[in-house]
Amino acid sequence: MNWITKFIKPKIKSLFQKRSAKDSSEALWTTCGCKNLVYKEDLKTNFNCCPKCGSHHKLTCNERFELFFDEGIYEIIKTPSPQDDPLNFVDNKKYIDRLNSARKITKQDDAILIAKGKIQGISVVAGAQDFRFIGGSVGAASGEAFLAGVQLAIETKSPFVFFSCSGGQRMMESSIALMQMSRTTLAVNELKKKNIPYVVVLTNPTTGGVTASWATLGDILIAEPKATIGFAGKRVIQDTVRETLPEEFQTAEYVKDHGGLDLVIERKYLNTTIGTLLNVLLKKQETQVKNDNSDVVTINKTLQTAS
Numbered sequence: 643m644n645w646i647t648k649f650i651k652p653k654i655k656s657l658f659q660k661r662s663a664k665d666s667s668e669a670l671w672t673t674c675g676c677k678n679l680v681y682k683e684d685l686k687t688n689f690n691c692c693p694k695c696g697s698h699h700k701l702t703c704n705e706r707f708e709l710f711f712d713e714g715i716y717e718i719i720k721t722p723s724p725q726d727d728p729l730n731f732v733d734n735k736k737y738i739d740r741l742n743s744a745r746k747i748t749k750q751d752d753a754i755l756i757a758k759g760k761i762q763g764i765s766v767v768a769g770a771q772d773f774r775f776i777g778g779s780v781g782a783a784s785g786e787a788f789l790a791g792v793q794l795a796i797e798t799k800s801p802f803v804f805f806s807c808s809g810g811q812r813m814m815e816s817s818i819a820l821m822q823m824s825r826t827t828l829a830v831n832e833l834k835k836k837n838i839p840y841v842v843v844l845t846n847p848t849t850g851g852v853t854a855s856w857a858t859l860g861d862i863l864i865a866e867p868k869a870t871i872g873f874a875g876k877r878v879i880q881d882t883v884r885e886t887l888p889e890e891f892q893t894a895e896y897v898k899d900h901g902g903l904d905l906v907i908e909r910k911y912l913n914t915t916i917g918t919l920l921n922v923l924l925k926k927q928e929t930q931v932k933n934d935n936s937d938v939v940t941i942n943k944t945l946q947t948a949s
Contacts, residue, residue, distance in 0.1 A: 674699075689909045698846060698866045698909055702748065703755035703770040706805055710768065710913055716759035719767075719794060721787040723751055728782070729816060737814040744775045752783035753808070756791040758800070762917025764924070767795040770805040773847075778808035780852060781815040785822030788856065792829040801839040801920050806857040810850015823855040830859045839923045841916055844871050844894070844903070862919055864905045864912070865894035871902070 671679045676695035685692065689709055690699045701709070708714040731737040745751065753775035758767050769791045771778040780788075788804075795802040811819040833840045842860035844853075846869035853873050865871060872879075872892040880887050890896045894906045907915050 691909055696867065696908075698868065700773050700807065700846070701770075702774070703750065703757075703772050706770040707755075707757045707759070707768065709909065710761070710803075710805075711757070711759035711766075712761060712763070712913070716757040716768075719756040719758060719790065721751075721754075721756055721790040722783075724782040724786055727814075728818060729814070731814040731816075733814075740776060740814070748772050748775050750775070752787060753778045753780065754784040754787040756787055756794070758794065758798075761803070761913060761920065764917060764920050765798065765800045766803055766920070767791055767798065767800050768803045768805070771807040773807045773809075776812060776814075777810075778806075778852075779810060779812035779819070780808060780822050780826075781812035781819045782822065784812075785825050788822075788826050789829050792833055795838055796832060796836055799836075799838065801841065801923070802833055803841045803843070803916060804856070804860075805843045805845055806848040806852055807845045808848060808850065808852040808857075810852055820851065823851050826856040827859065830856050834861075837927055839920055841919065843912060843916075844869055846870050849873065849875070858902070861923070862905070863903045864907050864916070865898070865903050866909055867894060867906055869894040871897045 670682055672682055672685065674680050674692040674695060675697050676692060678692070678694045680692055680694065685699065690701055690705065691697065692699070707716045726741055727736075727738040729737075744753075750772065753771050753773075754769055755772070756767065756769045758765070760766065769788060771784075791804070792802060794800070811822065813819065830840060839862075840860050841862045841864065842857055844857060844863065844865040846866065848857050848865075848869065848871050850873060853871065870892055871894055874882075876887060876892055888896065894903060897903050898906050905915070
């Protein structure tokens with residue numbers, strides 16, 4: 643390896659990357675998947691959805707909360723921070739370096755953020771994943787954040803709403819990451835035992851171990867239009883079954899048509915739709931409690947009359 647390859651080329655590449663990032667952040671226009679130029683301000687006012695094709699662009703956790711909670715008012719909840727890089731993992735780059743880079747980009751400790759606020763006047767605990775943080779992958783820190791969100795929902799008797807956006811479990815943490823699948827599933831079971839509503843909004847993409855665990859265990863499963871939802875990739879499945887799969891395979895609409903989802907809702911309607919659903923669920927619980935209490939009163943009155 644000569645000095646040009648070792649020193650000059652990496653330096654030139656680094657300069658171009660910095661310039662490209664700077665130009666991208668300062669640009670007034672962006673490109674959508676439909677290959678149309680979109681004015682960034684128009685994209686923002688349209689809930690980060692392309693005004694031409696309707697494509698739902700990815701959101702950061704804070705952008706998600708601002709759009710979802712009433713009047714954009716919410717509070718981020720501090721969650722536990724387990725040890726970084728417990729396995730000292732290295733591939734073509736150190737895992738600890740990947741973590742530091744992701745934290746610099748996203749301005750958050752891990753892929754999941756938990757917040758509390760109100761939806762149509764109902765107090766709600768919500769969680770979201772940032773795909774920029776190593777593909778929204780779930781490791782120990784994400785698992786702890788999810789459990790903290792569930793715990794807060796139980797303590798405050800508030801519905802738990804989660805927005806999934808992930809490629810699955812974080813393989814740099816090996817079995818520690820895979821263990822989060824069972825931990826989060828057990829946490830969801832605790833919500834169900836306490837009769838606390840659990841709503842999941844599957845956004846693009848929701849795949850891998852996230853789909854195979856807590857993301858598909860909601861009392862109500864909602865997805866954003868055209869979101870990719872599945873476990874293994876389409877090509878892997880196609881090569882395994884040796885059949886040509888439909889073009890729309892693993893899209894939200896396809897999954898809903900085959901019984902895997904309850905609703906496919908545009909982003910701008912999520913606040914009102916989920917608020918209405920929570921009102922129905924909570925009133926049903928309230929009616930059930932009243933009926934249970936009235937039965938007890940009736941029994942007591944009967945005993946008093948008999949005596």
